[in-house]
Structure formats: structure tokens, C-alpha cells
Amino acid sequence: MVNVQKNNEAIKIKSTMLRYVLIFLATVGFLIGSLFLIIHGFKFDSKYSLLYIGAGFIFTPFYLYITLWSLPGLIPGKVLFTIVPGENGTVISKKGTVLIKNIRNIDMVRNPLNLINDLVIETFDDKKIKIRTYNLIGDLLYELIVDKYIFPYMTENAKKVWDRKVNLEELSKVAKYERQEQKFD
DSSP states (O other): OEEEEEETTEEEEEEOHHHHHHHHIIIIIHHHHHHHHHHHHTTTOSTTHHHHHHHHHHHHHHHHHHHHHHGGGGSTTOOOEEEEOSTTOEEEETTEEEEGGGEEEEEEEEOTTTOOEEEEEEETTSOEEEEEOTTOSOHHHHHHHIIIIIGGGSOHHHHHHHHHHOOHHHHHHHSOOOOOOOOOO
């Protein structure tokens, strides 16, 4: 699940503590496990010691690399991005601010170099803003956040593009979410 905090008009998107723990265990835990293999391999008290050393030396650089990329996201309470809904709504992140009406396409993309998901927003002025999520938001939650807080204020063309991407049946089944038709005053 995702931690959504509503302050006045702004909606701050954070992750839950469970997700922080899982990401920590998946990065730092496997790094420690790789180092453990090396240490116990050098004791040579098993017929598998050379296998331990080899596996440790293969996996340690990989998990060190992944851990270093993930560390900035492991700050508890970190706001990934903020949404200000409304007719003149915006999506605010460290990379910049985007008007919701200016969003042409929004997508979750996995970076092949560091295996971290980025929220990529393409605007009508041909700008791309990548918001790093540090894998703290899953695909289903990303769809839920966009459909609930951003979709009602997008342009008609952007809504059509989003409707081709989102699986409302899965959101209904898994997340018990039904899209509400937005009524403007």
C-alpha cells in the first residue's frame, strides 16, 4: 500500500514502512548475505567453500551497486512526489513541477541500469520529467494514484491514452477501486 497524506490542497505520496523494510531487506540483506558467503568460504571448513567464495565475489558487486542506488529512497517518511489536484493542478517533485493539464503521457518505467522504477511524465511541450520512486510504489498503486488523483484533471487526449494503459477491472478486483466520475462546480 502507499501512504497518501492530504495536507490542505496537496496530496503527498509516500511509501509505507512495510515497503521500506522489504526494499531494505532486498538490497542490504542480500549484500550482507554475499559478504557472509565470502567470509565463510575463506574458512575452508566445507567442501563447498570455493563455491561460497565464487558466489560471494560474483554477487557482492551487484548488490553493492543496487544498494547504493536504493539508499536515497530508504529515508523514512520521504515524499516521493506531491499532487495538487484541481483544474490548475500540478504534480510536484524534485525534478520540477508539471501542470496536470500539460501531461500528455504518464508511465512507470524500469531503469535498466539500476533496476529502479521511474515515473516518467511527458508533457505537451516535449519535456520529460522522471520521478524516481526507488521501487517504493508498485505498478498497481501507481495506476491507482494516477487514476484517482491525476486522471480527472487531464485533457481528453491524455485521458484516452491513460484508459488504454490502465486495467480498471484489476483495480476493481484487487484494490476495490471504482473510478468516480468527477463533477465540477
